[in-house]
Amino acid sequence: MNTQWLKISGSVLSALLITAGLLATGTGVAAEADSKKGDFTRGVQAWADNCTRCHDVRDPKELRDDQWITTVYHMRIRAGLTGQQTRDIITFMQGSN
Amino acid sequence: MKFKLTAIATAVGILTMGSALAAEVDLEKLQADVDKLNAKAVEWEEWKAPKTLVHLAGYADVGYTDKQGEPGSFKVGTFSPIFHYQFSDIVMMEAELEFTIDETGKSEAGIDYFTVDYFISDYVALIGGKFLSPIGQFRQNLHPSWINRMASAPVGFGHDQAAPNAEIGLMFRGGFPVGGRNTMSYAAYIGNGPTFEADGGEIEGIETPGLNRDGDGGKVGGGRLGFYIPGIKLDLGASYATGKASVRTIDNTGAISYDKGRDYTVYGADLTWRISTFRLLGEYVSQEYGAQASSAAPDSGKWTAWYAQASYQFAPSKWEAVLRYGEYDTPHDGQDRNQSAVGVNYLFASNVVAKLDYEFNENPNPGFDAENRVLVQFAYGF
Known part of the structure; x- marks a missing residue:
């Protein structure tokens, strides 16, 4: 293990730790947000805002209610959605199905 | 009575x-x-x-390719099922397989990605496993054939070209609001990094399939930061990663060895913008490695690529026109490409599309040629 590797891994780990720290700080806010239910009206907006970034919108009737959960969580990772946006979009998709 | x-x-x-x-x-x-x-x-x-969910998604495409100087051939592009297993809103396991058929008819299977995603909070997920490289947009989000508006990847954005494909490691990923409906998205990762394919004392290419062993012991880390303005549907991103990678050599006995790790850097920028049915995409990416006198391939090198693509659907009809231009520059003159492409699509549904494209390919270096191609493709995202 050479010094350059230590430097690089140190930088990367620092970046990751800073990220984790910032996010851990936000966990209190997140915990509050986590308790929030999905909202249909916000879901319409989040769906219209985000689901056309890479592809055309999918019809809510294309999938079953349970399938929309995994699909939108998959898109949470792909598109960098927040947890609240995820729950809102699921509520809209299920409510329109 | x-x-x-x-x-x-x-x-x-x-x-x-x-x-x-x-x-x-x-x-x-x-x-x-x-x-x-x-x-x-x-x-x-x-x-x-339900608490536990199982879902099968994915995409597939078939088509026909006619390349100058070669007989036209029907093609099976890829069949890529995606498995989702989710426990509540805590953990999701995702795996995308890729089944292809080569020219001899032999089928091949691969894992495009396989991750376990732990949703830590509303703003962060911890991802472990083999994931699509978060560098740029095309490789991680736009490459599936039902999303890509052309039948091929832009030059330099295919497998083992200028844009990294996948990585095995750990990644933090998520998004957060930054005023109004605007959001920032981020991905920060550390992984095994790529390896270099050497031939005749030169590095022929940078392999980024997601290596299950870090041969040189030097990790690669970095990520992408994105800013999205939903009001004007504008998504901007910048990516950067750096670390160590090495040349892999396989001797006559099949034994694998690795050079000492050398400097490796990748950086890029991307843009997506949409107005109604008009969509503009653009991306630049560069991968480079440093020189190392003791290596089997001692020289430094740089692979770069960029493309811009515009598409417009003539709504309410289902017809769509697409234009794309891209350039791919490598240390090897024979691999360089400039490409202009024009296409027309018919959108049966948002996830079902038929494409007809013509590619004008040229090698900008004197003494080298590149063949034009006609591509027909039918793609389905499910």
Whole structure:
């Protein structure tokens, strides 16, 4: 293990730790947000805002209610959605199905 | 008279008793129907929010390719099922397989990505496993054939070209609001990094399939930061990663060895913008490695690529026109490409598309050629 590797891994780990720290700080806010239910009206907006970034919108009737959960969580990772946006979009998709 | 009144009273009594019995029977049936409906309602609620979920998604495409100087051929592009297993809103396992058929008819299977995603909070997920490289947009989000508006990847954005494909490691990923509906998204990762393919003392290419062993022991880390303005549908991103990677050599006995790790850097920028049915995409990416005198391939090198693509759907019709231009520059003159492409699509649905493209390919270096191609493709995202 050479010094350059230590430097690089140190930088990367620092970046990751800073990220984790910032996010851990936000966990209190997140915990509050986590308790929030999905909202249909916000879901319409989040769906219209985000689901056309890479592809055309999918019809809510294309999938079953349970399938929309995994699909939108998959898109949470792909598109960098927040947890609240995820729950809102699921509520809209299920409510329109 | 007395007899008549008695008869009437008896008849009324019998009828009244019969009605009461009938009402009782109807009530029992009604109660049974209500119980059945309640049971169904509970079942439907279960479908809305089960604890454990299993879902199969994915995409596939077939087509026809006619390349200058070669016979035209029908093609099976890829069949890529995606498996989702999710426990509540805590953990999701995702795996995308890739099945292809080569020229000899032999089928091949691969894992495009396989991750376990732990949703730590509303703003962060921790991802472990093999994930699509978060550098740029095309490789991680735009490459599936039902999303890509052309039948091919832009030059330099295919497998083992300028844009990294995948990585095995750990990644933090998520998004957060930054005022109004605007959001920032981020991905920060550390992984095994790529390896270099050497031939005749030169590095032929940078392999980024997601290596399951870090041969040189030097990790690569970095990520992407994105800013999205939904009001004008503009998504901007910048990516950077750096670390160590090395040349992999396989000797006559099949034994694998690795050079000492050398500097490796990748950086890029990307843009997506949409107005109604008009969409503009653009991306630049560069991968480079440093020199190392003791290596089997000692020189430094740089692979770069960029493309811009515009598409417009003539709504309410289902027809769409696409234009794309891209350049790919490598340390090897024979691999360089400039490409202009034009295409027309028919959108059967948002996830079902037929494409007809013509690619004008050229090698900008004197003494090298590149062949034009016609591509037909039918793609389905499910």
